[in-house]
Amino acid sequence: MSETYEPKSKHIPQATIKRLSTYLQVLKNLDRDKVEVVSSNPLAEACGVQGSQVRKDLAYFGEFGIRGVGYQVKSLMQSITSSLGIDHEWPMLLIGVGNLGRAMINHVSRHASAFSIKAIFDCDPFKIGDSVYGYEVLSPSEIPQCVEKMHIDIGIITSRPERAQTACDHLVHAGITAILNFAPVRLKVPDSVRVEYVDFFRNLYSLVFNLSQGGKS
Amino acid sequence: MSETYEPKSKHIPQATIKRLSTYLQVLKNLDRDKVEVVSSNPLAEACGVQGSQVRKDLAYFGEFGIRGVGYQVKSLMQSITSSLGIDHEWPMLLIGVGNLGRAMINHVSRHASAFSIKAIFDCDPFKIGDSVYGYEVLSPSEIPQCVEKMHIDIGIITSRPERAQTACDHLVHAGITAILNFAPVRLKVPDSVRVEYVDFFRNLYSLVFNLSQGGKS
DNA sequence: CAATGTGAAGTACTTCACAGCC
DNA sequence: GGCTGTGAAGTACTTCACATTG
Numbered sequence: 001m002s003e004t005y006e007p008k009s010k011h012i013p014q015a016t017i018k019r020l021s022t023y024l025q026v027l028k029n030l031d032r033d034k035v036e037v038v039s040s041n042p043l044a045e046a047c048g049v050q051g052s053q054v055r056k057d058l059a060y061f062g063e064f065g066i067r068g069v070g071y072q073v074k075s076l077m078q079s080i081t082s083s084l085g086i087d088h089e090w091p092m093l094l095i096g097v098g099n100l101g102r103a104m105i106n107h108v109s110r111h112a113s114a115f116s117i118k119a120i121f122d123c124d125p126f127k128i129g130d131s132v133y134g135y136e137v138l139s140p141s142e143i144p145q146c147v148e149k150m151h152i153d154i155g156i157i158t159s160r161p162e163r164a165q166t167a168c169d170h171l172v173h174a175g176i177t178a179i180l181n182f183a184p185v186r187l188k189v190p191d192s193v194r195v196e197y198v199d200f201f202r203n204l205y206s207l208v209f210n211l212s213q214g215g216k217s
Numbered sequence: 218m219s220e221t222y223e224p225k226s227k228h229i230p231q232a233t234i235k236r237l238s239t240y241l242q243v244l245k246n247l248d249r250d251k252v253e254v255v256s257s258n259p260l261a262e263a264c265g266v267q268g269s270q271v272r273k274d275l276a277y278f279g280e281f282g283i284r285g286v287g288y289q290v291k292s293l294m295q296s297i298t299s300s301l302g303i304d305h306e307w308p309m310l311l312i313g314v315g316n317l318g319r320a321m322i323n324h325v326s327r328h329a330s331a332f333s334i335k336a337i338f339d340c341d342p343f344k345i346g347d348s349v350y351g352y353e354v355l356s357p358s359e360i361p362q363c364v365e366k367m368h369i370d371i372g373i374i375t376s377r378p379e380r381a382q383t384a385c386d387h388l389v390h391a392g393i394t395a396i397l398n399f400a401p402v403r404l405k406v407p408d409s410v411r412v413e414y415v416d417f418f419r420n421l422y423s424l425v426f427n428l429s430q431g432g433k434s
Numbered sequence: 435c436a437a438t439g440t441g442a443a444g445t446a447c448t449t450c451a452c453a454g455c456c
Numbered sequence: 457g458g459c460t461g462t463g464a465a466g467t468a469c470t471t472c473a474c475a476t477t478g
Contacts, residue, residue: 013469017426021419025401039437046403051437052471059439067438067477084422085429099323103316104417111378111401112418114425153428154421161328178424180417184242184328186263194427196420200321200397201329202238203413204371205301207395208331209234210411211370212302230447256459268459269449276461284455284460 016057020080022047023054027077039070086114091152093176095121095167096159097130097137100182104158105133117156119146121170123163140167144174157181233274237297239264240271244294256287303331308369310393312338312384313376314347314354317399321375322350334373336363338387340380357384361391374398 026046030038041051058064058071061083065071081087092108094101094117101120108115120135121143122128130137138146146152155171157164157179164183171179172193179195181187187195243263247255258268275281275288278300282288298304309325311318311334318337325332337352338360339345347354355363363369372388374381374396381400388396389410396412398404404412 011468014423015469017423018419021416021422022403022414025416026403029402041437048403050471052440052473053469055438056440056470063439065438068436069478070437085425086422090421090425099316099320103320106316107417112421115418115421154424178428180420180424185246186239186243186265194424196424197239198415198417198420199238199242200324200415201332202235203397203415204307204329204332205238205303206231206234207371207397207411207413208302208307211395228446232447258459267449269451269462270447272460273448273462280461282460285458286456287459 012060016060017084019047019049019053019057020084022049023057024077024080024084027073027080031073031077035073037070038073038076040065043071081114088114090115090154091118091150092154092156093117093119093121093143093146093152093171094156094158095123095140095143095170096157096163096183097122097127097132098158098160101156101158102132104156104182105135115154118150118152121167123159123166123170140170143170147174147176152176154178154180157183157187159183161185229277233277234301236264236266236270236274237301240274241294241297244290244297248290248294252290254287255290255293257282260288298331305331307332307371308335308367309371309373310334310336310338310360310363310367310369310388311373311375312340312357312360312388313374313380313400314339314344314349315375315377318373318375319349321373321399322352326350332371335367335369338384340376340383340387357387360387364391364393369393371395371397374400374404376400378402 023043026043040054044051044054062079064076064079092115094104097120105117105120108117119138120132121138121140123140127137128139153176155176157167159167161183164181164185165187168179168187168189172189177193179187179193180198181195182198184199184201189195240260243260257271261268261271279296281293281296309332311321314337322334322337325334336355337349338355338357340357344354345356370393372393374384376384378400381398381402382404385396385404385406389406394410396410397415398412399415401416401418406412
């Protein structure tokens, strides 16, 4: 019942972190539907995992449930949000203002209260100065001062694959330490920089492989 | 050296399938740079995994390497493509023609030779009839005949979260058996239907959690 | 008595280490 | 000599089963 939630144990599996995102998604919908309490099994089922998995995942961060009852939806959302560190705003910048970039700008502003894109950049000189969703497209040369002024840690790369490494180098040079990369390219970065890759084809390949295997040929 | 590549062992880890996508990505770039042979260690490093991991992953599908030498880049690409089942075209349909939908239409046509979006749909009556990148936006009521006529197995959902379950129901009803869902919602589907979720926030949460933990506070 | 929190058991995946081959 | 392919060893994650608690 304290205000802060410190991890109880040293190591928390990455798999757990990724699942918390799903729990939060489902909890938001339960909350919208005015559900006040949920127990691990129904929550787990909605998320496509086992009840014991949910309980173990949550237990890494604290004791959020009530035995014999379940979890308070609202307070569990708050606990997860706090555990993930998304209970305050994370400013971000985006580089690569194509279709995907535009889609991300929209998607983030619509669905993610904790994240906010502060400025957008493009390596293509013809795009610089354009106005996109109220943002002015800036030159990559302005990234360092932007990062410093706004205390930005996270950069999003939505440029074409040919330009992704250049975009990445700009970000790293400016002191960005976390990158979300949508370009279908592996990035070379120093060990101090963490990259998360979003690769739709990975998911498509997985679907196709399982279609081919599952065999209804 | 035969034309078909049958899995040697029964069970192939999903993790392996997901990595093959990365290997393919890196191999494409090596091929573009006229590299003809690569051994497991450099390939692994470019992909952010161990050499032994690459060798084990590939060995699930056959013996593609030459001892003392490495792997032929071109033929390995072919082998992976064939192993994944993406050596022929997979027709798909897309439902939800917003920003994200548009971005996906582009992204798929630009980067994925094996996949092709055959038709696009939207639940919003005001969008039906619009022309987007040369496609006419169709009504969901036309999905079943489209699926049957074009032998489509895969549907992509890029609609708003509120409409995602409806979109999904349309797809399932029409006989779609594999869904790539971009909406931040868990879908209820019969066991026979496989869903892959693309959730950017999952990746962002992971970055943030590791930033918060890694502690440079 | 229903449902959490948690060691202990089980499973899945990764890495090691080296025999086999080019 | 260098690098693959692969059992065996190790690690990370998941599930079980139940004591614990409101």
